[in-house]
Amino acid sequence: MKYIFVTGGVVSSLGKGIVTSSLGAILRGRGYRVTAIKVDPYINLDAGTMRPYEHGEVFVTADGAETDLDIGHYERFLDLDLSRKNNITTGQVYKAVIERERKGEYLSQTVQVIPHVTDEIKRRIREVAAEQEAEIAIVEIGGTVGDIESLPFLEAIRQFQFDEPAENTLYIHLTLVPYLRTSEEFKTKPTQHSVATLRGVGIQPDAIVLRSEKEPPEEVRRKVALFTNVRPEAVFSSYDVKDIYEVPLVLEEQGLGKLVEKKLGLEPVFPNLGIWTDAVRVLREPEDVVTVGVAGKYVKMPDAYLSLLEALKHGGIKNRVRVEVKWIDAEGLIEGDLSEAFQGVDAILVPGGFGIRGIEGKIRAVQYAREQKIPYLGICLGLQVATIEFARHVAGLEAANSTEFDPYTPHPVIDLMPEQLEVEGMGGTMRLGDWPMQIRPGTLLERVYGGARTVHERHRHRYEVNPAYVELLTQAGLVVSGVTPGMQGRGTGLVEAIELEGHPFFLALQSHPEFKSRPMRPSPPFAAFVAAALDHKRAHRVLAAGEAADAREA
Structure with missing residues (x-):
């Protein structure tokens, strides 16, 4: 089993769900069995009681779960029917841990975030991947690096790099690169701080995806690489496009699929992304x-x-x-x-x-x-x-x-x-x-x-x-x-x-x-x-x- 973890920095609503889904589409186009998991740090058990104006749509799975809207993105890009287990929340995790404690399963132990909560998070991720017979599981961590709510989940995915062989884990960080029109320049300082915060909890990203209004020039990517300890060829750009179905094509063209193949020890394959090419053609013309x-x-x-x-x-x-x-x-x-x-x-x-x-x-x-x-x-x-x-x-x-x-x-x-x-x-x-x-x-x-x-x-x-x-x-x-x-x-x-x-x-x-x-x-x-x-x-x-x-x- 291979695990890819997607985190986000600087601000929320950057489009981690689209990048996660697009990466899944790229890997599906290579013939791999892929699943995607959304981790939401809120304490709600699910998204069912949230206001649409605040949280967007409540997406319903085939087995009747009320989930985050990113699960809908996953299903549409991966062409899969996902389950309630593909959306993990803080509420679900703590509820399970407390129920185990009440049953006496932690008898004589002091129940703590580490290892009990983090172990439950890891157990759920592994369970979903195994039940859905995936070869690659892409796990998106909701919220923004630095949020107090996300810390247990970041700690859990940090531990994966020691629980698994080196070629079985990959960390991708999506971060905002603002473009200042007055000075006509991209600002990389927020990205530098975001990656520093991520490294502060023990995670060094293998790749960085820059979210920006337009495609940043090569010198910006090289600067980000220099200050974040990532090679220049591992810095990608997810800039604004007319339609989200262009994103898999944009990221594949930049070499994200090849980087994943190399990092996870996968056989190089030329992907079949015809569905996305055809969709974009219709939408454009x-x-x-x-x-x-x-x-x-x-x-x-x-x-x-x-x-x-x-x-x-x-x-x-x-x-x-x-x-x-x-x-x-x-x-x-x-x-x-x-x-x-x-x-x-x-x-x-x-x-x-x-x-x-x-x-x-x-x-x-x-x-x-x-x-x-x-x-x-x-x-x-x-x-x-x-x-x-x-x-x-x-x-x-x-x-x-x-x-x-x-x-x-x-x-x-x-x-x-x-x-x-x-x-x-x-x-x-x-x-x-x-x-x-x-x-x-x-x-x-x-x-x-x-x-x-x-x-x-x-x-x-x-x-x-x-x-x-x-x-x-x-x-x-x-x-x-x-x-x-x-x-x-x-x-x-x-x-x-x-x-x-x-x-x-x-x-x-x-x-x-x-x-x-x-x-x-x-x-x-x-x-x-x-x-x-x-x-x-x-x-x-x-x-x-x-x-x-x-x-x-x-």
């Missing part, structure tokens, strides 16, 4: 461009919808087009003319979310998409507001709502799932992870999934379409095209997908298919949605050309 209006409540923090944005991008790659997103604050849709808000969009998407803020705006967005025949895709909450809108304006159920937003609504078309009634805690208690969806034949959903009758998608919700209203809604014209099979006492089963007949593309899912979307395997609903947006744009382009011709004749 698309055959067309479509605009998707995303009506959400976290629009000031795009990372809250990270997987969704990437799934749209993947759908664009599949259709050889670039997808541009127009952010639309749902709160601003509650009143006023929607035609202005949605001007220039080729499709409308309502994503997931929690809480009442912006709900009425999202309902109006659904109504606008339904009435104006604009392609619509609803995700999780996007299905629930679509059901509410249909119940109010088509089925005649005035004041229909979700009990999440109005506990006293006369028509609770969306209600708390029965199994949630006895739940008291908030963390890890929703319907999470992969669940099957049985597809109704002859529907748009069946065409989207290529004729499949049962598929699995990931979930994260507490509320569902109220089974008591399904028959009434379907009689009014709502098509329930997907259900969870085998649900006892639910009649047709939990509603997983709805659509409308006579609409060019109207599809909403209770699941989050964006979590399974990859550049090489786009999510079927997102790929079909982008295709529908392209059709809509082209149809309107033809219509506009016809109207212009008629005007000229007149």
Whole structure:
């Protein structure tokens, strides 16, 4: 087993997750079995209860873990389904150590950070790598070197260099190199201090990746090498690119893959990075461009919808087009003319979310998409507001709502799932992870999934379409095209997908298919949605050309 440890310095949010994922893609392109592990120093057991505005998206794994968004990057770049064990937090580690102490497993010992906490960290890293039969495990340490929270994890990975043969460990440090426009120079002093701090805890990096606005010149790399005790050929640059899928190509071109081969004693291999070359080519030179209006409540923090944005991008790659997103604050849709808000969009998407803020705006967005025949895709909450809108304006159920937003609504078309009634805690208690969806034949959903009758998608919700209203809604014209099979006492089963007949593309899912979307395997609903947006744009382009011709004749 080979271990690569990625640390970060100077500031947080530098892009360690992208560098880790890109390195994984480079090694996967060489044919190695790779896994990636994210260490988060926060005391939370998982990311499930964190605010999206503060921490970004909560990514859900197939086995139902609510994890850091970097796990999503790993899955997309490595094309792997990772598990809850791939995200290690301080809370998990200390909880396990305390439980062992209570069981008497440390009897007669004074339980300390070293060796008990550090041993638990190392045990978890090794366990994940072994269970997933990886040849190389890439471990990203969250936060910034110098943070007090990270010290136990840095000590644990320091010990790996003595627990393992020299050729089995590699340390990479990602650090910021600011560019001062006033003096037109790169400043390396923060990097020097960051590496000094890392060396102060006993870790000498084997390679340094400089995060910068633009590619630094050779003299900057040589200066960093001189002051950090790293050879110049082991200093790389991760500068700003137009799209994150360029990063594996940039780092491979600079020789990162070859350095890893040399340091870890791997056989030199020419990598197959064709998927990234093709993706970048489409993103740079698309055959067309479509605009998707995303009506959400976290629009000031795009990372809250990270997987969704990437799934749209993947759908664009599949259709050889670039997808541009127009952010639309749902709160601003509650009143006023929607035609202005949605001007220039080729499709409308309502994503997931929690809480009442912006709900009425999202309902109006659904109504606008339904009435104006604009392609619509609803995700999780996007299905629930679509059901509410249909119940109010088509089925005649005035004041229909979700009990999440109005506990006293006369028509609770969306209600708390029965199994949630006895739940008291908030963390890890929703319907999470992969669940099957049985597809109704002859529907748009069946065409989207290529004729499949049962598929699995990931979930994260507490509320569902109220089974008591399904028959009434379907009689009014709502098509329930997907259900969870085998649900006892639910009649047709939990509603997983709805659509409308006579609409060019109207599809909403209770699941989050964006979590399974990859550049090489786009999510079927997102790929079909982008295709529908392209059709809509082209149809309107033809219509506009016809109207212009008629005007000229007149």
